[in-house]
Amino acid sequence: xxxxxxxIGLDAVVKTYxxxxxxxxxxxxxxxxxxxxxxxxxxxxxxCGKSTLARMMLGLEPPTSGVMRVSGTDxxxxxxxxxxxxxxxxxxxxxxxYSSLNPRMRIxxxxxxxxxxxxxYSANERRDRARAILERVGLPDDTLSRYPHEFSGxxxxxxxxxxxxxxxxxxxxxxxxxxxxxxxxxxxxxNILADLRxxxxxxxxxxxxxxxxxxxISDRIAVMYLxxxxxxxxxxxxxxxxxxPYTRMLFAAADPTAGTLPPQGEPPSPITPPAGxxxxxRCPFAxxxxxxxxxxxxxxxxxxxxxxxxxxx
Amino acid sequence: xxAPLLEIxxxxxxxxxxxxxxxxxxxxxxxxxEGETLGxxxxxxSGKSTLAAAIPRLxxxxxxxxxxxxxxAGEDVMAMTPARLRRxxxxxxxxxxxxxxxxxTPWLRIGTQVAEPAVVHDRLSWKAAQARALDLLRGxxxxxxxxxxxxxxxxxxxGMRQRVAGAVALSCAPRLLIADEPTTALxxxxxxxxxxxxxxxxxxxxxALILITHDLGVVARTCQRVGVMYGGRFVEIGTTAEVMERPxxxxxxxxxxxxxxxxxxxxxSDRLAIIPGQPPVPGQMPPGxxxxxxxxxxxxxxxxxxxxxxxLGSDRRVACWLERAFGT
Amino acid sequence: xxxxxxxxxxxxxxxxxxxxxxxxLAMLAPLVAPHDPTASSLSARLLPPVWSEGGQSTYLLGTDxxxxxxxxxxxxxxxxxxxxxxxxxxxxGAIGTALGITAGYLGGFADQIIMRVVDxxxxxxxxxxxxxxxxxxxxxxxxxxxxxxxxYWTRYARLVRGEVLxxxxxxxxxxxxxxGASSLRIMVRHILPxxxxxxxxxxxxxxGVVIVTEASLxxxxxxxxxxxxxxxxxxxxxxxxxxxxxxxxTVLPGACILLTVMSASILGDYMRDRFDPKGKMR
Numbered sequence: 001x002x003x004x005x006x007x008i009g010l011d012a013v014v015k016t017y018x019x020x021x022x023x024x025x026x027x028x029x030x031x032x033x034x035x036x037x038x039x040x041x042x043x044x045x046x047x048c049g050k051s052t053l054a055r056m057m058l059g060l061e062p063p064t065s066g067v068m069r070v071s072g073t074d075x076x077x078x079x080x081x082x083x084x085x086x087x088x089x090x091x092x093x094x095x096x097x098y099s100s101l102n103p104r105m106r107i108x109x110x111x112x113x114x115x116x117x118x119x120x121y122s123a124n125e126r127r128d129r130a131r132a133i134l135e136r137v138g139l140p141d142d143t144l145s146r147y148p149h150e151f152s153g154x155x156x157x158x159x160x161x162x163x164x165x166x167x168x169x170x171x172x173x174x175x176x177x178x179x180x181x182x183x184x185x186x187x188x189x190x191n192i193l194a195d196l197r198x199x200x201x202x203x204x205x206x207x208x209x210x211x212x213x214x215x216x217i218s219d220r221i222a223v224m225y226l227x228x229x230x231x232x233x234x235x236x237x238x239x240x241x242x243x244x245p246y247t248r249m250l251f252a253a254a255d256p257t258a259g260t261l262p263p264q265g266e267p268p269s270p271i272t273p274p275a276g277x278x279x280x281x282r283c284p285f286a287x288x289x290x291x292x293x294x295x296x297x298x299x300x301x302x303x304x305x306x307x308x309x310x311x312x313x
Numbered sequence: 314x315x316a317p318l319l320e321i322x323x324x325x326x327x328x329x330x331x332x333x334x335x336x337x338x339x340x341x342x343x344x345x346x347e348g349e350t351l352g353x354x355x356x357x358x359s360g361k362s363t364l365a366a367a368i369p370r371l372x373x374x375x376x377x378x379x380x381x382x383x384x385x386a387g388e389d390v391m392a393m394t395p396a397r398l399r400r401x402x403x404x405x406x407x408x409x410x411x412x413x414x415x416x417x418t419p420w421l422r423i424g425t426q427v428a429e430p431a432v433v434h435d436r437l438s439w440k441a442a443q444a445r446a447l448d449l450l451r452g453x454x455x456x457x458x459x460x461x462x463x464x465x466x467x468x469x470x471x472g473m474r475q476r477v478a479g480a481v482a483l484s485c486a487p488r489l490l491i492a493d494e495p496t497t498a499l500x501x502x503x504x505x506x507x508x509x510x511x512x513x514x515x516x517x518x519x520x521a522l523i524l525i526t527h528d529l530g531v532v533a534r535t536c537q538r539v540g541v542m543y544g545g546r547f548v549e550i551g552t553t554a555e556v557m558e559r560p561x562x563x564x565x566x567x568x569x570x571x572x573x574x575x576x577x578x579x580x581x582s583d584r585l586a587i588i589p590g591q592p593p594v595p596g597q598m599p600p601g602x603x604x605x606x607x608x609x610x611x612x613x614x615x616x617x618x619x620x621x622x623x624x625l626g627s628d629r630r631v632a633c634w635l636e637r638a639f640g641t
Numbered sequence: 642x643x644x645x646x647x648x649x650x651x652x653x654x655x656x657x658x659x660x661x662x663x664x665x666l667a668m669l670a671p672l673v674a675p676h677d678p679t680a681s682s683l684s685a686r687l688l689p690p691v692w693s694e695g696g697q698s699t700y701l702l703g704t705d706x707x708x709x710x711x712x713x714x715x716x717x718x719x720x721x722x723x724x725x726x727x728x729x730x731x732x733x734g735a736i737g738t739a740l741g742i743t744a745g746y747l748g749g750f751a752d753q754i755i756m757r758v759v760d761x762x763x764x765x766x767x768x769x770x771x772x773x774x775x776x777x778x779x780x781x782x783x784x785x786x787x788x789x790x791x792x793y794w795t796r797y798a799r800l801v802r803g804e805v806l807x808x809x810x811x812x813x814x815x816x817x818x819x820x821g822a823s824s825l826r827i828m829v830r831h832i833l834p835x836x837x838x839x840x841x842x843x844x845x846x847x848x849g850v851v852i853v854t855e856a857s858l859x860x861x862x863x864x865x866x867x868x869x870x871x872x873x874x875x876x877x878x879x880x881x882x883x884x885x886x887x888x889x890x891t892v893l894p895g896a897c898i899l900l901t902v903m904s905a906s907i908l909g910d911y912m913r914d915r916f917d918p919k920g921k922m923r
Contacts, residue, residue: 045500058819087821099812104834110813113830114820154591163816182356182592183527187571187585194584209501215578216585235579253501254530255575266472266503 006033006072007171007203008057008090013066015052024270026052028227029066031297036170039197039204041218041235043211043250045267048224050207054175057205058092088118091164095176097156101148107159108144114167133162136199137192154185158192165196173205178213186210190217211254215239223247226270226278233303243305245313246279277307285313318488318521319345319368324381326363326372328595335596337363337376339545342622347488350515350522352536352553354529354568356592360545361525365493368523369402386488404434407482409475411494416478417466423450423477424462430484449480452517454510472503476510486518493525508535529572533557538628541565544593544603547622551629561631564588564604602634610635642911653911656904663901667720675701676710678717678870683708687882690889703889705878711889714870715897721871722901725785726852730844732790733851737797738840742828744798745805756802759795767792771854775863782865785858789851800843804836838916846909849902856898872898 015027027049034040034057042050055061056068059075068075070086078086091114094100101110111130115121121129127144134143137158148156157177164172174193178186190213196202208214214221215235222232223244231244242248265282268274274281280290290308300310307313326338338360345351355361366372368383370390383390385405393401402408410416417426427449428442437445443462450458453476466474475495482490492511496504512535515522524535532539532553539557540550541564549562560566570586577583590607593599599606605615614620614634623636642653666673686708689696696703702712744755762770774788808814809832817827858864859873867874872894879890 045502058815060815060818084821087819090819092816092819094812094816096812100816102813102831102835105830113817113822117820117822117826152591152594160816167820183529184356184568184571184588185591187573187587188589190573191584191587194581198581210573211501212573212575215575216573216583219579219581221578239575239578249502251575253505264506266470267500 006069007036008205009033009067009069009072010053010056010063011067011069013053013056013063013068015049015056015061016064018271022271025227025273026270027056027063028273030224030227030229031066032222032229032232034171034203034205037201037203038219039206039217041214041221042205042207042224043209043214043221044224045209045250047226047267047270049227049270050224051175053224054092054173054205054207057173058090059086084118088114088167089170091167091169091172093157093160093164093172093174093177095180097153097160097180098148100160101156103148105147106144107146107148110148110159111144111163111166114163118167120167129166130162133166134159136165136196137162138188154181154188157181157185157189161189161192161196165200165202168200169202171203171205173207175207176209177206179208179210186213193217211239211251223250226267226273228278228306229297229304230279230307231303231305232297233305237301237303241301243300243303243310243313244279244307245283245285247305249282285309317344318347318349318386319343320382320384321368322382324364324367324383325379326360326367326376327379328376330375332596336379336598337545337595338367341381341545341547343540343547343550345489345521345523348515348519348521349538350524350536352532352539353523353525353542354527354532354539355525355542356527358544358592358594359542360595361542362493363545364542365408365491365523365525368489368491369406369408370398371402371408400434403430403487404485405487406489406491407485407487409478409482409490409492409495412471412498417474417481419466421465422462423464423466423469427462427477427480427484430481434485445484446480449484450477452483452514453477453480454506455480470503472499472507475499475507479507479510479514483514483518483520487520489521489523490515491523491525494527495524496531497526497528504531505534511535529557529569541568544598545595546603546619546632547630548604548633549631550622551625551631552627555627555629561625561629561636562604562633563608563610563635567607602632650911652907656907656911659900659904660908663719663897664723666716667723670716670720674710674713674716675699676713678709678713679868681707681709687887689887693889702893705875705890706882709870711875711893714875715872715893717870718872718875718894719897719901721782721865721869722852722855722873722898725782725789725855725865725871726848728786729789729793729851729855730847732786733793733847734797734840734844736790737794738801738833738836740794741798741801742805742832742836745802746809746828746832747824752802755798759798762792762795763799767850768854768857771858772861772863775858780863780866782869785855785864788858789854792854793847793851796847797840797843800839801836804839805832808832808835842909842912842916845905845912848909849905852898852905853902 011031013027013030017024017026030053042053044050056063073082108127108130112126115126130144131141139155139158178189181189194217197204206214206217218235220233221235221238222229223246225246231238231242231247238247239251242251268281276291276293277295280286295306295308297304297306321341321343324338324341325336328335328337341364343351353361353364367378385401424443424446427446428439431437431442431445432439447458447462450461455461455473455476496507499507508531526532536553538551539553540547543564549556549565556565557569560569567588571588573585588607593603601616601618602620605611620632620634622630622632624630642650642657685700685704686706688700688704690703691698691701700710704710740755744752771788771792774791778784814827814831817831855864856873859871860877864873865871875894876891883891
């Protein structure tokens with residue numbers, strides 16, 4: 001595939017917060033691409049930088065260094081028209097459905113606002129589109145004239161998804177879209193997301209700490225640890241046959257039938273990450289040189305993994 | 314068999330507010346032997362956290378036990394005097410909550426908080442209690458416990474704080490530990506460590522454990538028995554292996570079938586089995602079986618009569634009219 | 642009106658009814674006032690209220706030095722005080738809310754400038770500041786409104802800015818940014834409707850303060866110009882007469898100011914408790 005097909009491309013992107021000596025490397029040199037129409041899952045524990053990555057992809061925060069490209073163009077170099085297109089093509093769904101909807105706006109206004117902003121269609125057509133998209137996410141017509149407080153968390157999240165979809169974007173960044181929902185509602189939302197993807201050809205960046213959910217919906221999975229990608233590859237490969245010791249630990253923890261030993265230690269502070277491979281302090285297979293040299297992402301059994309000894313584990 | 318540690322029969326809890334009285338828990342019956350582990354699974358509004366608070370009689374304002382019997386080691390909990398209740402909480406029944414940041418006092422050192430119950434309940438001197446606190450911190454696998462005694466809660470990670478909460482709960486050797494969503498706020502790898510810690514502590518100290526969670530995976534790892542709650546009632550109780558592998562209530566079956574699985578990774582056409590609709594809200598409970606509006610197998614009695622708990626033997630109970638229809 | 646526990650809140654209800662009564666009297670002044678408030682009658686000067694020795698039933702609350710009917714002047718005075726008070730509160734609210742939203746949402750340079758101005762503004766005593774402005778622009782009811790608006794907008798700006806700082810972090814605002822909505826659109830459509838509650842509560846609390854300031858300005862002769870029947874002006878006119886026992890010329894307008902201000906304050910407290918239970922405005 002050529003570079004031009006990548007919806008979003010990140011090249012050695014770094015995001016730091018704070019000032020010396022308390023600098024947090026939230027994202028520490030991440031390079032990846034999200035192709036048109038694919039679903040990329042991003043997993044990792046809290047503080048691994050996955051949400052920071054999402055905010056950068058959405059243009060809510062600029063990278064400290066490195067380049068982010070949208071359809072091949074550096075985000076900083078977009079002209080007014082390209083920026084408009086970017087704002088139309090990339091949408092978002094966030095974790096907290098109670099914070100995602102303006103409590104003072106009727107659902108109709110919330111849903112049609114993106115169309116108004118981009119000056120698309122007449123008022124009547126906008127309303128028709130809102131109605132159609134609501135039907136897609138399984139909500140009745142009379143939803144339009146109501147206010148957010150009249151809905152449950154699961155229904156609000158459907159409305160948030162409908163809003164993200166109304167511009168028919170090419171990519172939706174979903175940051176923990178199901179973790180605030182009840183267990184029996186999660187499957188409903190996951191299915192809706194899968195159906196909509198089929199219907200519209202939308203690509204997703206699906207961020208969650210629920211590995212099984214990410215594995216179910218993703219084409220590819222990226223695993224992050226302390227700001228770095230430690231493994232990225234096809235969902236099947238990463239989930240069934242993890243190459244990186246951290247991925248193994250994570251997926252063993254997610255599988256209730258696995259009788260593995262519990263993982264050791266806690267993630268270290270992102271202010272003072274361990275030298276070399278960040279994971280070596282918790283890694284059961286660590287050797288002396290893991291603390292000395294940070295492993296680069298390289299091809300291991302058909303996916304990329306950042307471990308010196310991935311093959312010999 | 315000796316008398317069980319905890320017996321609850323037909324417990325009901327009502328919430329009284331400006332909108333009138335709403336039944337939060339209804340007809341809850343469970344039994345728990347010494348050293349046993351019971352998982353309680355449910356979604357929001359199922360009443361599982363109300364149950365956790367009702368057992369040590371620590372219900373919040375506006376909530377009251379309106380019916381039922383509760384016995385702790387044969388003693389009637391409902392008849393306990395305030396002094397007896399205080400002694401029971403902490404010394405015999407201890408609780409761990411979801412976010413230890415709220416259950417630990419922010420301006421007191423960890424050592425003080427872990428030692429305090431021993432001073433209050435066991436009348437130990439502060440010095441002796443500090444020594445015990447050190448042992449307890451060691452017991453919950455806290456690295457460098459001597460240093461941690463002098464730390465404040467905010468200086469620790471969520472996982473560490475939750476271990477401290479565990480140490481506080483265990484300080485007076487309770488016979489029953491109630492853990493309400495203890496791992497929900499923790500990362501998956503830390504979750505696993507904590508569950509492992511709970512199991513090992515239980516082996517060592519022999520307390521009975523009620524583990525309340527929304528996560529079937531947590532129950533599968535930790536509990537011998539599991540009760541599934543829906544709309545303020547238990548719909549199914551049995552051994553974890555039985556319930557997980559051969560669920561009988563349509564809700565339990567739906568819940569297990571709707572869990573995403575690692576096995577199905579990367580297949581675009583797969584869809585999860587779903588339970589349609591949403592969990593009922595207290596105050597707007599449907600009549601009859603509370604699950605019937607979402608149930609694919611509902612039939613004639615379901616929207617009219619609430620199903621009793623059919624006893625299927627070997628400690629398995631299922632509250633579903635299908636059990637009568639099948640004649641099991 | 643009910644409190645948090647669903648019980649009737651007597652003080653707030655009484656305050657609301659009293660304010661309502663004043664407002665109705667003020668609106669219907671030409672119909673309810675028995676006399677022209679500016680018509681003087683030399684034959685009926687300094688008459689006491691009707692219940693006192695020498696009172697006349699045509700002048701229920703007595704007359705002043707020029708023989709003008711005190712009751713009618715109080716009723717018309719309510720008109721002036723309430724109109725000026727409400728207009729000034731709205732003016733201050735409009736300026737303060739607009740600048741508070743701008744500072745809070747845009748942040749950075751705009752925030753620095755606006756908040757430094759607010760700090761400087763608030764360092765000056767309100768009344769002295771108001772007198773200073775009044776001396777510069779001259780006496781008229783419109784000028785009083787402008788002056789009070791300019792003096793009191795900072796309180797709104799500071800409160801609204803704080804509110805906006807937390808609103809800005811809400812997901813619906815970020816989603817609007819992601820969709821490409823302009824800053825102006827976000828401020829008007831997403832931020833403003835969510836701070837209206839706060840500003841309305843503050844406006845009620847401020848109404849009393851503003852009315853007292855207006856009365857003070859009028860009392861000092863730099864507010865509403867005579868012969869308009871403003872309460873503060875009546876107070877000033879009556880102050881000499883008080884020394885010689887003509888108490889009704891000061892006590893009655895004073896009582897009107899006191900009752901209005903207290904009612905506004907009680908009502909404001911009630912609304913704060915209802916709409917701002919977390920107490921950001923305390």
